[in-house]
Amino acid sequence: MARLNGLVKFEGTLDNLTFYKSADGHFVRTKGGVSKNRIMNDPAFVRTRENGMEFGSIATSGKLLRNSLGTMVFRAKDSKLTSRLVKVMGQIKNLDSVSARGERNVAIGLSDASAKLLLKGFDFNARATLGSVLNTSISVDTGTGEVTLSPFNPMEQLRAAEGATHFSLQVGYLNLNFETGESDLTLSPESIFPLVQGVISPVLTPSGVPTGSGVRMHVLLIEFFQEVNGVQYMLNNGAYNVLNLLEVQ
Secondary structure, eight states, rough: EOOSSSOOOOOOTTTEEEEEEEEEEEEEEEEEOOHHHHHOOOOGHHHHHHHHHHHHHHHHHHHHHHHHHTHHHHHSOOOTTHHHHHHHHHHHHHHHOSOOTOOOOOHHHHTTTTHHHTTTOSSSSSTTHHHHBOOOBBBOOOTTOEEEEBBHHHHHBBBTTTTOOOOEEHHHHHHHHOEEEEEEHHEEEEEEESSSSSSBEEEESSSSOOOOOSSEEEEEEEEEEEETEEEEEESSSSSSSSEEEEEEO
């Protein structure tokens, strides 16, 4: 694979070269490779087939988590979220110590205590991690899902988006079963605060405990707004919006 630096940029295939565009720019690569039929049937590619099956499983698990959080993800994510989640899910899959190669999966891997540590603290928007935006301690009641932020001054302990006049806080309490695909998400009301000097001590409580059996997760969403003539408008770039996985049970 090579980066295309010429003045003329195009996409498609020319002779044995394929030109394509990604989020990182324009690239060119050669065509070729082993046929799909051979990969699916040749004994020499058994490991390739096993890896392919497991990759499909971890990709599905990552998508399941994104979808289960609903619109929260769309409000705070980066362009490489999918690949970053796949990487973490792959690490969790590797902790499945009972399934055969090609059948290892995230649902069983999560039974290992260290698997939950791989997910805890995950930032859905790598451009705005929780630690880089908010400087205060956070505690989670893993029973009720209530999240308490230690007293902080937004003007001194919050790295706000340019042009923002207000910010909001919201928590989600998610129960997700990676084996069945079933999920339930409860949310706290959205709490909006002005970006002014002063100390606040937010306490965010979800509407209830999510139903079902699976892995329970607690997430915090921070968004920035601009108030114009009494109306609050969400900033379009979303570069500073945070969605962090605070706790995994």
